[in-house]
Structures are given as C-alpha cells and as structure tokens.
Amino acid sequence: MRNSQKIYLLAPAFNEEDSLLGLLNRVEDFVKLHSCALQFVLINDGSVDSTKEIFNAFTSSFEKHLIDIQPNKGLS
Numbered sequence: 134m135r136n137s138q139k140i141y142l143l144a145p146a147f148n149e150e151d152s153l154l155g156l157l158n159r160v161e162d163f164v165k166l167h168s169c170a171l172q173f174v175l176i177n178d179g180s181v182d183s184t185k186e187i188f189n190a191f192t193s194s195f196e197k198h199l200i201d202i203q204p205n206k207g208l209s
Contacts, residue, residue: 171195179205
C-alpha cells in the first residue's frame with residue numbers, strides 16, 4: 134500500500150545547467166525505488182543559462198514546480 138505522506142524537496146538554483154539533470158535523475162530514481170509521493174520545487178534565482186529550460190523539459194513521475202525569480206537576488 135502506498136504511503137499517504139508527501140515529501141517536499143525545495144532546491145535553490147543559479148546557473149545549474151551542468152548539474153540539474155543529474156539531480157533530477159537521482160530524484161526520479163529515489164521516487165521509483167521508494168514508491169513515494171514527492172513534489173520538487175526549484176527556486177531559480179535569475180539563472181542566465183538553460184537551468185529553467187532543463188527543469189521544464191524534464192519528464193518526471195513526481196510533481197515539479199518552478200519559482201522563477203528575475204533578476205538574481207544574490208546570497209542574501
């Protein structure tokens with residue numbers, strides 16, 4: 134029986150085109166292995182590379198949402 138709990142994963146991103154696909158694939162593997170409900174929220178802080186496009190194009194078995202902040206707000 135599937136667990137009724139949901140995992141929320143929030144991740145900040147700034148120019149993460151080189152690492153984002155690997156992260157998304159690892160999350161996908163985790164969800165399939167553990168048969169869990171997961172919602173991934175990516176907070177894109179003004180990336181000027183293809184971070185947003187990679188995230189939006191990724192087909193997943195989990196819910197995913199993008200919060201796109203423009204322009205970059207910096208560390209603080």
